[in-house]
Structures are given as C-alpha cells and as structure tokens.
Amino acid sequence: MRKNILITGASSGLGRGMAIEFAKLGCNLALCARRTDRLEALKAELTAAHPGIHVAIRALDVNDYDAVFAVFRAFREELGTLDRVIVNAGLGKGRPVGTGYFHANRQTAETNFVAALAQCEAAVEIFREQNAGHLVTISSMSAMRGMPKNLTTYAATKAGLAALSEGIRADLLQTPIKVTTLFPGYIRSEINEKVQKTPFMVDTETGCRALVRAIEREPVKACVPWWPWTLIGLLMRHLPLSMVARMG
Secondary structure, eight states, X not given: OOOEEEEESTTSHHHHHHHHHHHHXXXXXXXXXXXXXXXXXXXXXXXXXXXXXXXXXXXXXXXOHHHHHHHHHHXXXXXXXXOEEEEOOOOOOOOOTTSSOHHHHHHHHXXXXXXXXXXXXXXXXXXXXXXXXXXXXXXXXXXXXXOOGGGHXXXXXXXXXXXXXXXXXXXXTTSSOEEEEEEEOSBXXXXXXXXXXXXXXXXXXXXXXXXXXXXXXXXXXXXXXXXXXXXXXXXXXXXXXXXXXXXX
C-alpha cells in the first residue's frame, strides 16, 4: 500500500474529496492549495475522524513554479517519502477562441498544462531519487477530442496533460515508478457547480470514491466512473466531429 500521498488543489472539489477517501484508507496526506483556511479545516476534520493518520498542509499556487518544487520537497522531508503524487489542481474557465477572452484561455492553459508540468517534474524528480513512486494525473473526458465553445482550451490542456503523462510513462517503463492518467466524467464539484441538467453527473462523494478506487488499482489509464464513460470515450474518439461538437 502506498502510504504517503500528496494531492494538489486539495482545498475543494475532487482534491478535497479524494483526501477524505484516502484518509478512510489510513493514508498519510500532504495537502496543498492556495486557500489555507480550507486546508486547516480539512486537516482538523480528517485528523478528528482518523487520529492515526498524519496530515501535512502547505499553501501553494501551482503557477509559482519554484514554490511547487519547494513544497513537494518539504512534504517529502516531513513524511520521509512521497509514495504517490496526484496532479489535481486545475482551472475550468474559458471562452470560445477569438471572442476576446484570451486572458481567460491563457490562464486556463498555464494552470492546466504548464503548472501541471511543473508538478510532474517535481514529483518525478523525487521518485527518481527514491526509485519508487506513483504519479497520477487528472485529465478529463473532454481530452478525447477537440471540443467547442468554452471547452476548447480546457479540453486541449487536458489532452496535452494526457500526452505528457504518457511520455513520462514511456520514459519510466524500465523503472519501479508507475504513472496513471485518469479521465473523469461529470463529477459534481466547484468547477461545474453552475452547470445544470447534465447527463450522467454523479455527486462529489460518489465520484471521488470511484477515483480513489481507480488510483489504488494503478492502471495506465482509466475513465471514471467506469460506466458509462469508457463507452462514451470510445464513441468520442470515433464519431464525426460534427456529432462530438454537440457535446460541448
């Protein structure tokens, strides 16, 4: 069992939900996010419910790349090892390309890809030193194809993250270090709380429980929840773009 788990973007949404599920399994947690008040509250909640675990928290803006490396190393020193790092922090805002919102699309691209690269670099650097570890990246079902409207840049960043993860995996095939890419479907969180009447949406607890079950299996890739997203992913990759565009 991988005991010491680092999760970025842990103050809300999927990051917070996964932290709760891993705490139930008796894992020690290294939790980081920008909102330290929420981290403090989460730490108090988890240690009260599971007094046998160690919960470390630190403030981190993943777009501060030097801080990413410093925080990851500080967590490793505090816990002794980092057994698993979950690259979860991300941004969901965006607008159709060419409509005057480059600033929003650029922020999404920088947070979801460049900052994710920094997290992967920092994690794998530690894993190489340890000759052990499990890197988990949280992509999206939207990464399966180019998506229209507000999803265009977001989907592209998540596709880029999936490709980055696969490249890292290829580089580490002959080592004990594992790499998993997860493609979540519609899981309710702060990033989509205003989206209504979405088919196949599951609540945060159900979705995070499915994510943690998938992570524990350590697959190369997984759509989460498995049903119906594995089938939808297959269809998305093969349907005409005109049909995929209606999903946006």
